[in-house]
Amino acid sequence: MATRARSLFEQELRALQENVLRLGGVVADAIAEAVEALKERDVARAERVIAGDEAVNRLRFDIEEQCLRLIATQQPTAGDLRAIIAAIHIAIELERMGDHAAGIAVLTTRLADKPHIKPLIDVPRMARIDQEMIRESLRAYVEEDPELATRVAERDDEIDHLYDQIYRELLVFMVENPRIITRATWLLWVGHNLERIADRVTNICERVIFMVTGELQEFQA
Amino acid sequence: MVKIEADHLNVFYGGLQALRDVTIRIQERHITALIGPSGCGKSTFLRCLNRMNDTIPGVRIEGRVLLDGEDIYAPQTDVVDLRRRVGLVFQRPNPFPQSIYDNVAFGPRVLGLAQGRALDGVVERSLRGAALWDEVKEDLRRPALDLSAGQQQRLCIARVLAVEPEVILMDEPCSALDPLATLRIEDLMRELRGTYTIVIVTHNMQQAARVSDYTGFFWLGELVEYDETARVFTRPAQRLTEDYVTGRFG
Numbered sequence: 360m361a362t363r364a365r366s367l368f369e370q371e372l373r374a375l376q377e378n379v380l381r382l383g384g385v386v387a388d389a390i391a392e393a394v395e396a397l398k399e400r401d402v403a404r405a406e407r408v409i410a411g412d413e414a415v416n417r418l419r420f421d422i423e424e425q426c427l428r429l430i431a432t433q434q435p436t437a438g439d440l441r442a443i444i445a446a447i448h449i450a451i452e453l454e455r456m457g458d459h460a461a462g463i464a465v466l467t468t469r470l471a472d473k474p475h476i477k478p479l480i481d482v483p484r485m486a487r488i489d490q491e492m493i494r495e496s497l498r499a500y501v502e503e504d505p506e507l508a509t510r511v512a513e514r515d516d517e518i519d520h521l522y523d524q525i526y527r528e529l530l531v532f533m534v535e536n537p538r539i540i541t542r543a544t545w546l547l548w549v550g551h552n553l554e555r556i557a558d559r560v561t562n563i564c565e566r567v568i569f570m571v572t573g574e575l576q577e578f579q580a
Numbered sequence: 581m582v583k584i585e586a587d588h589l590n591v592f593y594g595g596l597q598a599l600r601d602v603t604i605r606i607q608e609r610h611i612t613a614l615i616g617p618s619g620c621g622k623s624t625f626l627r628c629l630n631r632m633n634d635t636i637p638g639v640r641i642e643g644r645v646l647l648d649g650e651d652i653y654a655p656q657t658d659v660v661d662l663r664r665r666v667g668l669v670f671q672r673p674n675p676f677p678q679s680i681y682d683n684v685a686f687g688p689r690v691l692g693l694a695q696g697r698a699l700d701g702v703v704e705r706s707l708r709g710a711a712l713w714d715e716v717k718e719d720l721r722r723p724a725l726d727l728s729a730g731q732q733q734r735l736c737i738a739r740v741l742a743v744e745p746e747v748i749l750m751d752e753p754c755s756a757l758d759p760l761a762t763l764r765i766e767d768l769m770r771e772l773r774g775t776y777t778i779v780i781v782t783h784n785m786q787q788a789a790r791v792s793d794y795t796g797f798f799w800l801g802e803l804v805e806y807d808e809t810a811r812v813f814t815r816p817a818q819r820l821t822e823d824y825v826t827g828r829f830g
Contacts, residue, residue: 365827434786436813436825573815 730761
């Protein structure tokens with residue numbers, strides 16, 4: 360029935376999607392690097408993550424610019440329009456995740472001068488789940504798969520659970536030894552950044568579902 | 581409020597079926613846009629609403645079209661009065677080769693609605709209603725054909741308004757106009773909405789999206805989807821509609 364028209368427009372939509380994926384890859388790497396730098400107490404590595412946030416911001420603005428141009432010149436409607444709006448939202452969420460990674464790196468530069476107050480186990484675990492969630496949410500975006508998006512969003516519970524665990528553990532440390540309160544608090548902030556990243560992934564999942572189905576639904580953060 | 585209702589409407593041109601079982605309720609004092617590729621039946625449907633199809637030899641119509649609940653295809657219908665109540669604006673501006681005044685006065689004179697000073701009033705009101713008055717008031721005796729294409733189309737709308745219609749049908753009213761003249765007609769449509777029920781056939785999907793409250797998508801003689809315009813252009817229910825409004829075929 361339908362002869363394929365608008366092939367140029369479709370190419371541009373694909374290019375937009377590729378840029379969103381690229382941004383997702385950069386951000387997921389930044390999170391991994393930030394947590395590795397923390398584990399290794401490697402200030403130079405943390406500073407590279409902080410500097411790298413600039414590139415993340417630029418990519419996000421490129422995506423927004425690309426979306427504006429497509430809206431202004433192509434008069435997108437229906438599914439095309441929803442895909443473009445989704446790209447804008449996803450880019451914003453990814454950029455903020457980049458800020459969280461940079462935030463972890465800043466805390467690393469403060470924490471690196473002394474040995475860790477406890478072995479880092481749950482923090483790298485949270486970071487790993489965050490990265491998986493980012494990759495899978497973007498797979499749901501590309502494959503237009505609302506069921507996958509729902510499953511990814513549900514993993515936010517795992518993250519919340521781990522964060523809660525870190526919080527309790529650090530509380531016990533602080534009660535036992537008030538001299539480490541400052542460093543324990545910084546570590547708690549690391550956990551908070553990782554927890555927020557998962558919340559932002561669920562926002563991406565909501566956008567994917569809206570893009571595919573046209574229905575707005577909110578997951579419990 | 582429903583102004584016009586088509587109920588299982590089928591239209592045949594000889595052996596060719598142009599409309600298939602179209603059922604639709606058109607809301608009073610709103611703008612309804614009909615979109616779809618060439619030959620989909622949208623103009624045929626529009627012309628059913630004031631029985632303009634009657635003039636085509638070999639046409640056969642089944643089903644009902646109700647205006648304010650009355651079947652316009654019933655034998656007792658006064659077709660002249662129907663066409664006064666349901667005016668039509670054509671694709672190309674088609675003023676009579678007469679003065680601006682005589683063009684607008686034509687309907688009221690033929691129908692005996694007004695004369696003398698009253699007729700002057702009708703002409704002025706109609707030209708104001710069509711957003712043309714300020715541009716032509718200095719000399720209403722000018723030949724209508726001296727006006728620009730956009731002005732001529734607004735004159736044709738004034739001519740329709742002069743007989744105090746309830747419904748205005750527009751068959752691609754802007755396709756012969758430049759973009760600025762097009763936007764003026766669209767503004768005018770938004771002004772007329774609220775007083776009149778407007779049904780517009782357009783090939784310009786952005787126009788349908790800009791001006792209308794409801795959109796009907798026709799394909800191969802069928803009404804595939806009919807919903808609020810915002811919905812049709814953001815999340816249509818039918819795959820066919822999606823493919824059409826996103827420009828994937830047509």
